[in-house]
Amino acid sequence: MSFSLLELEVYFQIAMAIGNEAGLAPMLRQSLSTYLRKLDCAIGSVWQLDAGSSENLRLHPIFSIPRASGDHSPYDDVMAQIRGRLKKEGVATFQTSLPWVTTRGSLTVYVMELPGFGFLLLGKYGPGLNQRILRSLSPLNQKLGQACRSCLQTNLMQQTNTRLEAEIDQRHVAEQELKATKEQLEIRVKERTAALNRANEGLQQEIQERRKAESALRESSETFRSIFENAGAGLNTISPSGKILKVNPAFCRMTGYSREELEGSTVEMITHPDSREHSTRLYQEAREGIRRDFSYEKKFLRKDGAVIWAQVTNAWVHDEAGELSHAVSLVQDVTERKQAEAALRRHETRLNYLAYHDTLTHLPNRTLFYDRLTHAMSTARRSGQPVALFFLDLDRFKNINDSLGHHIGDELLVKMADRLRGCVRDSDTLARIGGDEFVIILEQLHGYKDVTKVARQILRSLQEPLEVSDRELYMTVSIGISMFPTDADDVEGLMKAADVAMYRAKDQGRNTFQAYTPDMDGEIQELLTLEGDLRRAIDQDQLVLYYQPQLNLEQDRVVAMEALLRWEHPERGLIPPAQFIPLAEEYGLIVPIGNWVLEAACRQNMTWQKEGHPFKRVAVNISARQFRQADFVEVIERALSRTGMPPEYLELEITESVIMQDVEAAILTLTDLKARGIRLAVDDFGTGYSSLSYLKRFPIDALKIDRTFVRDITTDTNDAAIVRSIIALGKSMNLQVIAEGIETKDQLTFLLKQGCTHGQGFLFSHPVPPESLPDKLQRNLSIASVEPA
Amino acid sequence: MIQLDRTGTVEAFQSLLTHCSSLPEIKGLLVLVADGNGFTPKQINPILRGLEVPVFGGIFCHLIHGEEILSQGTLVVGLHEVPHIEVIQPLSSPSPDFDKQLEQAFLAKVRPGQTMFTVVDGFSRNIADLIESLFIIFGLEINYLGGGAGSKSLTSSPCVLTNEGLLQDAAVLALLDLVSGTGVSHGLQEVCGPFKITESYRNQIISIDWVPALEFYSNLIQQDCGKELTRDNLATLGAGYIFGLARLGAEMIARDPLNVTEDGHLLCAGDVPPGSFIHLLKADASSMINAASCARTQADNAFGDGAEDALVTVWDCISRKAFLQEDFGQELASIQKGGQTAIGALTIGEIANSGQDYLEFYNNTVVVGVTERK
Incomplete structure (x- = not known):
């Protein structure tokens, strides 16, 4: 028998894999998987033979690959064959170096003996194993059988040892328990005997004392009668069945009934329905000997229908035979005290509510929220279920407060709270923790999908307007989400993470939600730094104005300069407006910055006028916030008067989206400005949604075509069509049309051909500081002579 | 349904996934993303986490679309069957016990004749242990298809795509009630x-x-x-x-x-x-190209009737492209048949069972899967 190198290799590797583990299952896992891998077999199984006698042969499956076919059905008929053969030939005769081969469909099954243990079955699809390999497996199978036996012996020894140790332990424990139980029983018998003796002595003593007291009471009956009649507190005697025997005048005053009416009637008659059940039970218990003397508070019903509260103390008197005779009842009116207590409780409840709730929205406040969050986190630590925290901030809420007033803002918060309540489960916590900030705690989550589902539900619910004082306001929110325990393991950390994520949601354009990721920390830090820098920038004159010329394209001359804001950061260099203007808007800095721009531009224009430049106008961009300020027109007037610039030299550029936010108010402001002689231009025209009917009502002088349309006019037919329409619209409404962002001569040629009269862009000049404005631009500019910038 | 975006932008990715997941007949998504898109978890995790349908896939060195190799873009396969998905993370723990997790996740669901798509972070350790556990638990009752995701810069990065987001040192297993045939060959x-x-x-x-x-x-x-x-x-x-x-x-x-x-x-x-x-x-270029063609034939034969209407996926090793260079197009061409557009990815290691033989984590190999569409 000569092997190929490959066969030797396979043989060697299987041999190396057998018996490397002490446990039977891990050993077979490694050995069997090597058999399969190296022989390219699909299934394998090891069976143990329990050969009690040839009549009673049993085969147990020990380990199979794959494990998913757990019922071992692929092997059942093969095993039946083995049993048959063993019964026929006798266990002792089953000795062969060659396996049995059988087939099941396209699977060839090899049954090989593991001497002294059982059988190995291997199943292979495709070409079968050759005789040489099959013969060579015999010593390997011998090794595997031996390894199985060793593992079993080790297992058996371990199991026997473990069982013996367990039995010894159990017996020891049982002995200890028996001993302890016996000791406890002895102690309990002693304790019980002592207690009975004590009780007996006490009882004897009590009987004697009671007898003495009863005797004394009988002796002093006269004295008692006198006290009874003259006492200030209500006194009466009552039979064990609850019949009123005697009453004193104070009790009559208290109840409003006469002595005649009361004596002979029942306690039930004067007892308020609320107290009847309690009162009846006490008399019942007294009769049954369960309870003797008692004191309790109850409600009486006066004859006039009024309710009084009283403290009732009953002392039972026995007759000489020891039977219950009657009760002497002391009744004190405590109505005033009860009323005071009720008022105090109401006050406490109110104070408690105020301490933990927001008075405007009636939602939990910051204190209660922190308490609930702490509780949710400790519950989650035990249950292992995550907690989600939503941090919601209303988008542009400040604008509502500024423009419509705080009362509208407050009403809006109430409506918003109602809307949010509808988006969460009763078990979730929705709280308002300040201003326009809401938070939500979601517990008992089944996955991240639950979280996004709620976030989406909130955003979707706000697609419908909120009705506030007969207005319909569309509000959006930015939601930051953090998860416990993934993002933080304490309350502060979780809040910070949700806050950071909320800022990211704002940054992404608002009306969205954003889950926290650790890399956000750095970015927020960066933004906070930039915010601080921006506040300083105003004081330290880091904000500067650059100017870009606007040309009359037909007359080849500069007609105006557009003022453009730049930030010269001492460390970061020139920061573009797109980066800091949104920050300035967010932190309320846009109005002071805008006012500064206005005045600085007017002052620069006056300098140019004094120098004798031919253009007259300066154009200034106005932000939404500035435009909506109540004193906007006065601010403009103030800038003009301070700098001495005639109003017709000023052009205000306002975007169409700003105007369209509140059209009627905008028309009033624009008309006011127009009446003062100020020129008005609609900026970024075409990017918003202004309707033609409104446009006709705006007292404006010019339309500015947005640079995004101009950029592709020579390549994009849609953009070209839009630009053509805007120019035609301008002409039909007698408005000047100014094209922004002209960068190439082709764009210029197109615009001139379409009849666009004015323009600006890099083709003529980049925005530059006033001192760098080239001489030729300051004095005159010819389109033909421009060098592309 | 197969959808391709060639731009590789986050916006296109979002729009493609949102569109596909909104179709009522789509029950799950297989998503293959090109490394050249430069996607980061920060960019696409919110999109993945927001999806209402199960998603699995990875970021691969390049994508395969017919005979084309795309260094940028996204391929989305809309599945008409709900995939049962299990994410395994971390893969590289010192003493992993994958048997237990696999049994808990799939034992009640697995039936002969199903297909399990398997995408692993190609730079993780213990991939071989995971593959061995898959074989020991499920054997060849089901077919396996997939490979190692990861960047062509051969550095580890988050590359396994799941509903939880983009994961590093992880594997995503998706069991589908779909019949398939596989072909595996290298021709070395x-x-x-x-x-x-x-x-x-x-x-x-x-x-x-x-x-x-x-x-x-x-x-x-x-x-x-x-x-x-x-x-x-x-x-x-x-x-x-x-x-x-x-x-x-x-x-x-x-x-x-x-x-x-x-x-x-x-x-x-x-x-x-x-x-x-x-x-x-x-x-050797010619034997490698020939092997790719053989892999396709093996897969078709294993699938049986109806292979011409099935989904053909290709998991081809990045090393083969490095060796074949401009001839690599011929390898892809040899896999194409009729009007079917095979789709897939260039992988860092390939996962499959070759027909009815042992399940392996291969290298320098081409794996072809032919899967029923339903």
Whole structure:
């Protein structure tokens, strides 16, 4: 028998894999998987033979690959064959170096003996194993059988040892328990005997004392009668069945009934329905000997229908035979005290509510929220279920407060709270923790999908307007989400993470939600730094104005300069407006910055006028916030008067989206400005949604075509069509049309051909500081002579 | 349904996934993303987490679309069957117990004739343990298709795509109630062997026949072609010489020496156990291209009738492209048949059972899967 190198290799590797583990299952896992891998077999199984006698042969499956076919059905008929053969030939005769081969469909099954243990079955699809390999497996199978036996012996020894140790332990424990139980029983018998003796002595003593007291009471009956009649507190005697025997005048005053009416009637008659059940039970218990003397508070019903509260103390008197005779009842009116207590409780409840709730929205406040969050986190630590925290901030809420007033803002918060309540489960916590900030705690989550589902539900619910004082306001929110325990393991950390994520949601354009990721920390830090820098920038004159010329394209001359804001950061260099203007808007800095721009531009224009430049106008961009300020027109007037610039030299550029936010108010402001002689231009025209009917009502002088349309006019037919329409619209409404962002001569040629009269862009000049404005631009500019910038 | 975006932008990715997941007949998504898109978890995790349908897939060196190789873009396969998905993370723990997790996740659901798509982070350790557990638990009752995701820069990064987001050092397994046929082949030719792996640790070969691994490998190459292998030309000269682990009656399992450690250990894609024997295999363009065609035929035959209407996926090793270069297009062409557009990815290691043979983590191999569409 000569092997190929490959066969030797396979043989060697299987041999190396057998018996490397002490446990039977891990050993077979490694050995069997090597058999399969190296022989390219699909299934394998090891069976143990329990050969009690040839009549009673049993085969147990020990380990199979794959494990998913757990019922071992692929092997059942093969095993039946083995049993048959063993019964026929006798266990002792089953000795062969060659396996049995059988087939099941396209699977060839090899049954090989593991001497002294059982059988190995291997199943292979495709070409079968050759005789040489099959013969060579015999010593390997011998090794595997031996390894199985060793593992079993080790297992058996371990199991026997473990069982013996367990039995010894159990017996020891049982002995200890028996001993302890016996000791406890002895102690309990002693304790019980002592207690009975004590009780007996006490009882004897009590009987004697009671007898003495009863005797004394009988002796002093006269004295008692006198006290009874003259006492200030209500006194009466009552039979064990609850019949009123005697009453004193104070009790009559208290109840409003006469002595005649009361004596002979029942306690039930004067007892308020609320107290009847309690009162009846006490008399019942007294009769049954369960309870003797008692004191309790109850409600009486006066004859006039009024309710009084009283403290009732009953002392039972026995007759000489020891039977219950009657009760002497002391009744004190405590109505005033009860009323005071009720008022105090109401006050406490109110104070408690105020301490933990927001008075405007009636939602939990910051204190209660922190308490609930702490509780949710400790519950989650035990249950292992995550907690989600939503941090919601209303988008542009400040604008509502500024423009419509705080009362509208407050009403809006109430409506918003109602809307949010509808988006969460009763078990979730929705709280308002300040201003326009809401938070939500979601517990008992089944996955991240639950979280996004709620976030989406909130955003979707706000697609419908909120009705506030007969207005319909569309509000959006930015939601930051953090998860416990993934993002933080304490309350502060979780809040910070949700806050950071909320800022990211704002940054992404608002009306969205954003889950926290650790890399956000750095970015927020960066933004906070930039915010601080921006506040300083105003004081330290880091904000500067650059100017870009606007040309009359037909007359080849500069007609105006557009003022453009730049930030010269001492460390970061020139920061573009797109980066800091949104920050300035967010932190309320846009109005002071805008006012500064206005005045600085007017002052620069006056300098140019004094120098004798031919253009007259300066154009200034106005932000939404500035435009909506109540004193906007006065601010403009103030800038003009301070700098001495005639109003017709000023052009205000306002975007169409700003105007369209509140059209009627905008028309009033624009008309006011127009009446003062100020020129008005609609900026970024075409990017918003202004309707033609409104446009006709705006007292404006010019339309500015947005640079995004101009950029592709020579390549994009849609953009070209839009630009053509805007120019035609301008002409039909007698408005000047100014094209922004002209960068190439082709764009210029197109615009001139379409009849666009004015323009600006890099083709003529980049925005530059006033001192760098080239001489030729300051004095005159010819389109033909421009060098592309 | 197969959808392709060639731009590779986050916006297109979002729009494609949102569109596909919104269709009522779509119950799950297989998503293949090109490494060239440069997607980060920050960009696409919110999109993945927001999806209402189960999603699985990965970021791969390149994508395959018909005969085209795309370095940018996204391929989405809309599935009409709900995939049962299990994410395994981390893969590289020191003593993993994958058996238990696999049994808990799938034992109640697995039935003969199903298909399990398997995408692993190609740079994780313990991939071989995971594959062995899959075989031990489920055997060949089901078919496996997939491969190693990861960047072509051969550095580890988040690359396994799930509803939880983009994961690193993870595997995503998706069991589908769909019939499939698989074909696996490499076409590499044996040069010499066997040699014994005398020292190794997982995917690092330390010595062969007690000679330092790099020196041994270099000597073998020099004997065959006369050229000297250095650290610098490992990617070019080494691309043509691959190790093979022998099996009886089947193609050897390729192990690609991808890199060299500072100590001169050879780093392979996939484990090389100590005590195993290796052979030196040599790449040859025509036999490799022929092997790809064979893999397709094997897959078609295993699938049986109706293969022409099925979904054809290709999991082709990045090393084959590195060796074949401009001829790689011919390899893809040899897989195409009729009007079907095969789709897939260039992988760092491939996962499949070759027909009804042992399940393996292959290298330098082309795996073709033909899966019913329903």
